[in-house]
Amino acid sequence: MQVAVLLPCYNEEAAIAETIAGFRQSLPDARIYVFDNASTDRTVEIARSAGATVRSVTQQGKGNVVRRMFADVDADVYVMADGDLTYDPTAAPEMVRKLWDEQLDMVVGTRHHDAKDAYRGGHVLGNRLFTNLLSWLFGRSFSDIFSGYRAFSRRYAKSFPALSEGFETETEMSVHALELRMPVGEVATRYGARPEGSESKLSTFRDGWRILRTIGTLFRVEQPRAFYGTAAATIQLAAILIAIPLFITYFQIGLVPRFPTAVLVTGMTIVAVLTFFAGLIISAITRQRREVRRIAYLAQPAPGSPADR
Template structure:
């Protein structure tokens, strides 16, 4: 079992985070992935007994890609190295993964401390979770939680594409699209210790997460994505063409030729969009099958 802790400038918290997870999971190997910190985070983590590795490309997505590629374990526990997640809940998360042979258990955050979970982050999480549910049919209660337990087959079948904090969204979509067995457990979420600051920007990162959702929706559901575009173009064309058709029926003339040409062009674009969706759907199915085959090469947790 491996506990993997991505961190950046968490000198104030990393030693206690390592100690807490070692106490909660004494048989696990603790890895700290330092994401180009400018303070003593790496040295403090090393002194605390963690295996310290570095990822020079800035961004949590880059760190997770490196962690998942480099670390070999049967079960992975991922949490931020800022002491906000309850390490004491880790055994329960791991046991649920094993008992129910799940591929991911999410630690949904619960807090009574306003400073721990800002109102803007709460609202953004709720909105983004709702959008994900609308786009992909189902979702989690906390898609942005960084506290997760994974099976080996999840980690080794997950082609990480994200660069920053949108990684949690990509993880959630990967689980949903491959229809993996997953679960959530509510866990406590605490305030950061003095000297530690949040790296998440409510608006900038919120926009990046929303953009990632739309990109993944286009990639994973191309028929629906391009079908909606085709329907909109067709509707606009029909609205513009109705007056022309009425005038033609009454006079036998087409007085607004540019509008007629525009309607024809919109219908052509709608047709191209629809067939682009059909073609891309075939590609997506092939990619999904490859990911599923990679997933099936590994045994279920506990076997």
């Protein structure tokens, strides 16, 4: 079993050496990669000195880094963690063992923190809200959809499209697993405070809005019948409410004096019907796309399968 540890980094000179050392101790046979996202400090120099294989990604954004990581690295199991020392490297062996022994495609390291500065209150609340939203939209979810600490099978890595650019990539990862009905698991991990000199790159409101937009986009793309069906029903309901006074007047005097309103109602009804059928057509296209992703997924052997042993 070949294990690759993938560490996306940006200006983490204060933590990268200790992060690499921690994963090397926990997974001594793994190959450690540092994917530097155009750092302006000594991150690259320190990572190379610590013995990691360093790759550079010039396009800013974690999603761009994840895209390169899965494309460039070939392994049986991928362990992804931030290079800021917030994730506990000692949990990695359990995550790898669970993924391999239970033949899972993704294991999420759910964060539990004791340090006051480890996880801001706004982020905790946002995580809960988005987790519940994802569960409502897609039927099931994870305990911590924004965790950057995950183990993946080769099946997952080579079928994940990685279309996001920034921190919304964790949401895309979760939806990808849910949509293909992959076997997944979770392992509780300690989440620590950043070391002195390391700063969070996550903006609560800016990235929160991007994550919400990503969930909405994924819902529209992956669940088009529900999305367009809801839109069609909403438009049609509004048309009916607007038409009620027209019907009352018609039954009273036998005329429709508010002709522009009647035209509006007719137009809204036509739009609702077109929206509904657009959802059906896009749903068929989505099914074909999902089949293609499923075939790409099945092209790789399952973790822990006889083909891999």
